[in-house]
Amino acid sequence: MLFNSLDFAIFLPIVFVLYWFVVNKNLKHQNILIAIASYVFYGWWDWRFLALILFSTLVDYVIGVSLGKEQNLNKRKILLWISILVNLGLLGFFKYYNFFLDNFKSAFTFFGSEINANSLNIILPVGISFYTFQTLSYTIDVYKRNLKPTEDFISFAAFVSFFPQLVAGPIERATNLLPQILSKRKFQYSEGVDGLKQILWGLFKKVVIADNCAMYANYIFDNSSELSGSTLLLGAIFFTFQIYGDFSGYSDIAIGTSRLFGFNLMRNFAFPYFSRDIAEFWRRWHISLSTWFRDYLYIPLGGSRGGTWMKVRNTFIIFLVSGFWHGANWTFIIWGGLNAIYFLPTLLAKRNRQNLNIVAENKLFPSFKDFTKIVSTFLLTVIAWVFFRADNVGHAINYLSKIFSTSLFTMPYYNGLGLALSTIIILFIFIFIEWIGREGEFAIQNLKFLKSRFVRWVVYILIIFAIGVFMQTDETPFIYFQF
Amino acid sequence: MLKKFILTFLAFIIIATVSYSFLILTWGFIAPRKLKNNLNLPDNYGYLEDRLKNAKDVKDVDILFLGPSTTYRGFDTRIFNKSGYKAFNFGSSSQTPKHTSLILNHYLDSLNPKLVIYDVYPAVFDADGVEPSLDFIIHNDELTETYPLLWKNFNIKIVNAIIFKGLTNLLSLNIPGNLDRVLEDTYIEGGFVEKKIKYNKNINQNFTQEWGMRNDQLNEFRKNISILKKRKVPYLLVRVPLTKTSYQARKNNLYIDSLFSSEGSFINFQNKVKLSDSLDFLDNVHLNQNGVEKFNLEVIKHLEINNYFN
Numbered sequence: 076m077l078f079n080s081l082d083f084a085i086f087l088p089i090v091f092v093l094y095w096f097v098v099n100k101n102l103k104h105q106n107i108l109i110a111i112a113s114y115v116f117y118g119w120w121d122w123r124f125l126a127l128i129l130f131s132t133l134v135d136y137v138i139g140v141s142l143g144k145e146q147n148l149n150k151r152k153i154l155l156w157i158s159i160l161v162n163l164g165l166l167g168f169f170k171y172y173n174f175f176l177d178n179f180k181s182a183f184t185f186f187g188s189e190i191n192a193n194s195l196n197i198i199l200p201v202g203i204s205f206y207t208f209q210t211l212s213y214t215i216d217v218y219k220r221n222l223k224p225t226e227d228f229i230s231f232a233a234f235v236s237f238f239p240q241l242v243a244g245p246i247e248r249a250t251n252l253l254p255q256i257l258s259k260r261k262f263q264y265s266e267g268v269d270g271l272k273q274i275l276w277g278l279f280k281k282v283v284i285a286d287n288c289a290m291y292a293n294y295i296f297d298n299s300s301e302l303s304g305s306t307l308l309l310g311a312i313f314f315t316f317q318i319y320g321d322f323s324g325y326s327d328i329a330i331g332t333s334r335l336f337g338f339n340l341m342r343n344f345a346f347p348y349f350s351r352d353i354a355e356f357w358r359r360w361h362i363s364l365s366t367w368f369r370d371y372l373y374i375p376l377g378g379s380r381g382g383t384w385m386k387v388r389n390t391f392i393i394f395l396v397s398g399f400w401h402g403a404n405w406t407f408i409i410w411g412g413l414n415a416i417y418f419l420p421t422l423l424a425k426r427n428r429q430n431l432n433i434v435a436e437n438k439l440f441p442s443f444k445d446f447t448k449i450v451s452t453f454l455l456t457v458i459a460w461v462f463f464r465a466d467n468v469g470h471a472i473n474y475l476s477k478i479f480s481t482s483l484f485t486m487p488y489y490n491g492l493g494l495a496l497s498t499i500i501i502l503f504i505f506i507f508i509e510w511i512g513r514e515g516e517f518a519i520q521n522l523k524f525l526k527s528r529f530v531r532w533v534v535y536i537l538i539i540f541a542i543g544v545f546m547q548t549d550e551t552p553f554i555y556f557q558f
Numbered sequence: 559m560l561k562k563f564i565l566t567f568l569a570f571i572i573i574a575t576v577s578y579s580f581l582i583l584t585w586g587f588i589a590p591r592k593l594k595n596n597l598n599l600p601d602n603y604g605y606l607e608d609r610l611k612n613a614k615d616v617k618d619v620d621i622l623f624l625g626p627s628t629t630y631r632g633f634d635t636r637i638f639n640k641s642g643y644k645a646f647n648f649g650s651s652s653q654t655p656k657h658t659s660l661i662l663n664h665y666l667d668s669l670n671p672k673l674v675i676y677d678v679y680p681a682v683f684d685a686d687g688v689e690p691s692l693d694f695i696i697h698n699d700e701l702t703e704t705y706p707l708l709w710k711n712f713n714i715k716i717v718n719a720i721i722f723k724g725l726t727n728l729l730s731l732n733i734p735g736n737l738d739r740v741l742e743d744t745y746i747e748g749g750f751v752e753k754k755i756k757y758n759k760n761i762n763q764n765f766t767q768e769w770g771m772r773n774d775q776l777n778e779f780r781k782n783i784s785i786l787k788k789r790k791v792p793y794l795l796v797r798v799p800l801t802k803t804s805y806q807a808r809k810n811n812l813y814i815d816s817l818f819s820s821e822g823s824f825i826n827f828q829n830k831v832k833l834s835d836s837l838d839f840l841d842n843v844h845l846n847q848n849g850v851e852k853f854n855l856e857v858i859k860h861l862e863i864n865n866y867f868n
Contacts, residue, residue, distance in 0.1 A: 081712055095560055264559045497593050536577045543578060544585060545595050548713050
């Protein structure tokens with residue numbers, strides 16, 4: 076089920092009413108409702124893959140319970156590795172099987188011998204990378220004794236499949252979400268209101284910003300060989316906003332929806348395009364994944380405690396794995412590698428934790444120095460996103476080489492670009508709202524000029540109006556569903 | 559807390575709905591076309607407004623024509639009248655089975671046709687039908703007739719159009735800029751639209767592809783057929799000729815014909831009439847007046863040979 080669909084607009088109020096008015100007296104019943112609603116939500120896409128979630132849930136539940144009872148370190152390690160192998164095995168098969176096969180075939184062909192193996196027509200289960208990492212975090216935390224395993228299967232199933240964040244995150248830690256599922260929830264007015272506001276803003280980001288930018292980005296990327304460098308740069312900028320609107324919009328709707336049910340999910344985006352360096356960008360972009368890799372990969376590898384070589388190695392590992400997590404394509408791996416190259420200088424110069432505060436806090440405008448840093452960081456991300464969006468590495472290289480040609484200094488043009496006027500106007504308004512709202516968790520949470528209810532409601536109605544008039548009318552899936 | 563939340567939310571929904579409606583109305587009047595993404599107010603190029611008004615005054619016809627622009631530009635009711643058949647052409651731009659259903663539900667009783675000629679132009683079976691829905695909403699004074707289009711094809715453009723039309727009706731406002739006429743076109747009483755003679759200059763079709771078929775439109779088409787069967791109205795499914803190049807560019811014509819044949823009496827006029835791609839068409843899809851005359855005489859011949867009215 077898509078958040079931007081009529082189905083979800085009907086589904087959400089039904090589950091809300093059942094949750095707070097029918098099963099509100101009994102925690103167990105509430106958790107059963109969450110689990111059922113989550114399975115319906117997921118099964119709406121393809122019910123056959125529910126078996127996969129159920130299997131993953133069962134494996135980690137049993138392993139979690141066993142880890143809770145087992146004291147022998149070797150046996151505990153074996154249990155942990157079973158969980159890791161099963162989860163990553165499923166992920167590897169569904170997501171990476173064909174990639175590895177094709178690359179092995181190419182490598183063998185390159186060295187003069189051929190192997191006979193056929194690619195499989197595998198459907199990638201939506202959200203598999205997300206829920207796999209979520210269940211893995213549970214087992215690892217239980218193994219490390221950071222968390223007591225739960226023996227309540229329904230609650231565990233609700234934790235794994237929690238519908239707001241099931242298919243595209245935020246990737247929740249068991250240490251944050253599971254205790255909330257196991258304890259009584261109370262409806263809080265301010266959380267409910269914030270939840271609705273966040274849903275509204277997320278929807279705006281998805282259906283107005285992302286979907287409109289997608290239209291132009293798709294055209295420009297698909298016809299890049301015929302267009303000028305300046306047009307390609309514009310296309311890359313459209314994609315930069317598309318991916319942000321799409322993914323952070325999803326996260327906002329997910330977090331907002333969870334708030335309506337009394338849950339607090341972790342923040343996933345913190346205005347990343349206002350970052351002053353790449354290290355700050357990565358503290359603000361897809362936070363739940365970055366911190367997952369930090370806690371479960373980077374730190375166990377030694378983090379930045381060792382010498383320079385170890386720092387370089389670990390940085391590359393984490394960025395390359397992060398790239399590969401996104402998709403079975405070399406473009407994602409290069410995207411990760413490029414970000415590692417951006418990031419390393421700040422790490423080696425020990426300046427990676429320089430910009431921890433909010434840029435131009437309590438000020439309307441940034442200083443000139445901050446402004447240039449923001450723009451240059453933004454442009455670096457734009458270049459990296461070209462690899463993320465391109466069909467293959469060759470396409471990305473051709474695209475970038477055309478951007479860095481003399482045609483960069485011409486006016487962007489293609490037949491139909493004139494229609495982008497409304498999108499460009501909306502983008503500027505969007506950037507302005509995000510800028511003035513950057514001190515909140517999401518842009519319209521605590522806007523300073525929204526003191527009176529009247530003004531607040533006017534703003535919300537204008538956002539609804541903008542959605543109604545400017546949204547793309549096809550139900551477009553979220554980009555991160557494919558990961 | 560929960561009660562306060564729900565009450566506040568309901569109050570907001572009510573205020574937001576009213577405000578949204580008036581913002582849509584205002585935007586429809588003041589915004590330039592480029593900023594009206596989901597508030598397109600279609601022009602009356604297909605003369606649907608005239609046809610709907612005209613239909614209210616017509617009763618008991620011999621032939622009712624249904625279908626898209628190939629219908630209202632392809633069946634000249636004057637030619638049928640001359641041959642002694644009282645005819646009404648209820649074609650409309652890109653009319654899909656969803657819209658035909660609306661016509662059947664509201665006009666079949668009063669028009670009371672002895673025969674329905676249903677133009678099954680395959681392209682409309684592959685369309686979602688949003689744009690023609692807007693045409694029906696904006697150009698129909700009986701707004702309630704168009705509500706089913708909302709359930710059949712939920713889309714924000716349709717919602718906005720219904721709001722806009724509803725408020726303009728309520729406040730007796732004229733819809734801006736939607737009454738344009740194409741200078742070369744003339745609406746003929748009875749639903750036909752005559753274009754000043756024009757020849758097709760763009761004959762080459764450099765593509766080959768297949769006609770698509772959406773399940774929802776096919777299901778709706780079958781419902782329309784069952785309405786006709788239930789009311790015992792004889793019907794003839796027809797394919798109006800396209801230019802040869804345009805017809806041959808589609809690879810699955812035989813399949814499409816067999817599909818329609820299974821739904822009742824069907825005839826494909828593509829090769830039944832001798833037509834020139836340049837002299838008898840105004841573009842690759844629509845006949846010009848020369849072509850219309852040749853084609854219509856052939857239709858009348860077919861009706862008479864097959865004793866449709868005896």
